[in-house]
Amino acid sequence: MKSHFVIAFIALAYVAFLFKVGYFFPLPKEKEEVIDASAVRQEALRRGLRPIPKRWNEARKLVDTSKNPLSFQKIALGRRLYFDPILSKDQTINCASCHILEAGGDDNRPTAVGYHNQQNPKHLNSPTVLNAALAVRQFWDGRSPDVEDQAKGPITAPFEMAMTSQEVVERLRKDKSYIKAFAEVFPKEGITFDSVTKAIGAYERTLLTRGAYDRFLEGDDDAISDKAKRGLSLFMQLGCKGCHSGITVGGQSIQTFPLRPYDTPIVPHSVYRNGKRYFKEFSFASLFHESPYPFPDIGGFHGRNGQFRFRVPILRNVTRTAPYFHNGSVNKIEEAVRIMARHQLGIDLSKNQIESIVAFLKTLEGDPVGYKIE
Numbered sequence: 001m002k003s004h005f006v007i008a009f010i011a012l013a014y015v016a017f018l019f020k021v022g023y024f025f026p027l028p029k030e031k032e033e034v035i036d037a038s039a040v041r042q043e044a045l046r047r048g049l050r051p052i053p054k055r056w057n058e059a060r061k062l063v064d065t066s067k068n069p070l071s072f073q074k075i076a077l078g079r080r081l082y083f084d085p086i087l088s089k090d091q092t093i094n095c096a097s098c099h100i101l102e103a104g105g106d107d108n109r110p111t112a113v114g115y116h117n118q119q120n121p122k123h124l125n126s127p128t129v130l131n132a133a134l135a136v137r138q139f140w141d142g143r144s145p146d147v148e149d150q151a152k153g154p155i156t157a158p159f160e161m162a163m164t165s166q167e168v169v170e171r172l173r174k175d176k177s178y179i180k181a182f183a184e185v186f187p188k189e190g191i192t193f194d195s196v197t198k199a200i201g202a203y204e205r206t207l208l209t210r211g212a213y214d215r216f217l218e219g220d221d222d223a224i225s226d227k228a229k230r231g232l233s234l235f236m237q238l239g240c241k242g243c244h245s246g247i248t249v250g251g252q253s254i255q256t257f258p259l260r261p262y263d264t265p266i267v268p269h270s271v272y273r274n275g276k277r278y279f280k281e282f283s284f285a286s287l288f289h290e291s292p293y294p295f296p297d298i299g300g301f302h303g304r305n306g307q308f309r310f311r312v313p314i315l316r317n318v319t320r321t322a323p324y325f326h327n328g329s330v331n332k333i334e335e336a337v338r339i340m341a342r343h344q345l346g347i348d349l350s351k352n353q354i355e356s357i358v359a360f361l362k363t364l365e366g367d368p369v370g371y372k373i374e
Contacts, residue, residue, distance in 0.1 A: 028273050030350055035229045037221040044217060049238060050247045051214035052131070056371035062247070063133050063205040068198045070205060074175060074185045078203030081196060086171060087155055089115050089162035095200065098126040098154070101207065101368060104320030105130035110328025111299070113161035121159060122361050123299025130368065133205040135251030140302040140326045142311040144255045148201030154192070165193035172196070186239060194368040206373065209316055211366030224363045231360025234353055239345055249315040256302070257310050258294060258343035273349050279340055280306050294339050295329035316364045333358055 053059040063079050064070050072368055081087065082095045084344075086154045093114060098107045105128030112126045122142055132138065138150035154160040155168060163171075172178045172191045179191065186195040215223035224232075244250040266278045270277045291297040292308070302328075310326065323329065324336040341349045349357070 028049070028149070028278075030352060031274050033230050033233065033274075035226050035233065037216075037229055040229050040233050041217060041219070044232060044237060044350070045204050048095060048246060049249065051215065051217040052208045052210045052247065052366070052369065054210065054369070056373050059206075059208055059369070059371060062366065063089045063208070065146070065205075066281060068201055070202050071185070073181075074199055074202045075206055075373060076203075077181050077185050078182075078199035078201065081200050086175070087161055087168060087196075089167075093161060095129075095151075095154070098160075099129035101130070102270075104128055104317040104365075105132070105207070106321045110323050114154075114157070115162035115299075117160040122301040123327045125303060125323065125326065128314060128321055129204055130207050130209050131248050131314055132251070133201075133207070134248045135311070136253065137311050140301070140310055142309075143304070146201065146206045148197050150206075151197040151200040156199075164359060168193055168196055172269055173345040206371060207368050209233060209366035211363060213367065214361075215364040216363065223233065225359060227313055227356050228359040228363050231356035231358065232363075232367075234272075234357055237275070238347060238358075240340070243344070244315050246335050250312045253312050254304060254309050255312050256308055258292075258308070260343050260346055269342060269348050270348055272353065277347070293325070293329075294343050296327075298327045298329055301326055313363060316319070319358070319362045319365055333361065339363075346357065362370055 027136075055063070068074075079196045085094045086089045087094065098112050098114075099105050100107055106126040107113075107245075110125055111123045113119055127138075127140065131236065132150075133147045136142075137151070138144035138147060144150040144153065154163075155163050156165060169191055172182070180197060182189075182191045185199065186192075189195045212223045213226075216229075221272065236246075243253060243255050270279045318324075318332055322333065323331045324333065330336050330339065334354050337354050338349060341347045
């Protein structure tokens with residue numbers, strides 16, 4: 001009998017809680033925020049969001065490294081190797097096959113396709129190479145420290161370029177023009193697998209992009225629309241900036257995804273209206289969903305050490321790099337934004353809020369600067 005009273009008391013207390021947080025009350029009407037461009041810009045800069053430099057002497061300060069000092073000759077050699085199919089087993093693919101500079105720095109496929117049309121066994125799609133040199137780690141699980149080390153992976157992976165480090169060296173040493181170029185750039189090393197990936201890494205370090213977002217941060221109020229400004233404001237207010245940080249708007253940390261366990265039967269969510277959060281619902285969807293993600297678990301990849309920890313994606317050019325997430329399970333950027341808000345922040349965004357954030361994300365599109373490097 002006592003247990004019945006305890007259960008009843010808990011149920012009443014819970015209902016009282018729902019009333020207190022407004023669960024049973026209608027949401028306030030969503031208001032169109034009046035945007036002060038200068039205030040949004042100053043807030044963005046205060047939070048560490050910065051434009052990509054226009055000139056090489058400034059950009060170089062961000063990307064140069066004592067482990068692989070940059071020079072014009074080394075960058076030129078790396079560019080040649082990046083586009084040369086000589087580094088693949090059957091000489092039909094190159095770095096640009098999966099990292100197409102004109103397509104956002106990836107290949108717009110759900111999963112990378114390599115030697116003899118083999119797919120990545122974990123169904124991983126290709127992260128963008130654009131601005132990647134500014135990221136803290138490389139690959140979806142962040143296992144690689146820099147672009148030089150990352151370049152080794154695709155070349156030697158049997159399902160990508162399918163070479164061995166020895167085969168790479170032997171093949172390049174048969175080419176007189178490469179022998180000469182490596183002798184000039186690496187007079188002590190010559191052609192080694194490390195010098196090959198250092199050259200490729202040097203070129204990739206120059207692949208920084210600029211667009212409307214950068215011009216806005218530099219003071220041009222008209223560079224982006226009011227809707228995009230609202231999206232940027234929301235991006236900061238909601239907490240997206242907490243992970244998608246820095247000059248790259250992402251790529252600076254390893255984070256858990258999904259943060260709110262998708263296999264938990266009852267997950268509280270809120271909505272965001274006029275600068276405030278309102279608790280509104282519990283989700284029971286995961287009771288009928290076998291995937292550990294809010295999308296199909298194609299490939300079974302669960303991040304670093306299988307612990308659902310992933311390098312935060314770089315959002316520059318994200319609207320050019322569909323499909324989304326590590327296994328390419330989501331085709332639309334709007335759905336990707338909805339998923340991230342719900343399962344990382346616990347917020348259900350309105351259609352208008354999603355559209356505003358997407359408008360902001362589109363301002364992150366940009367082409368490689370094409371620095372004058374001497």
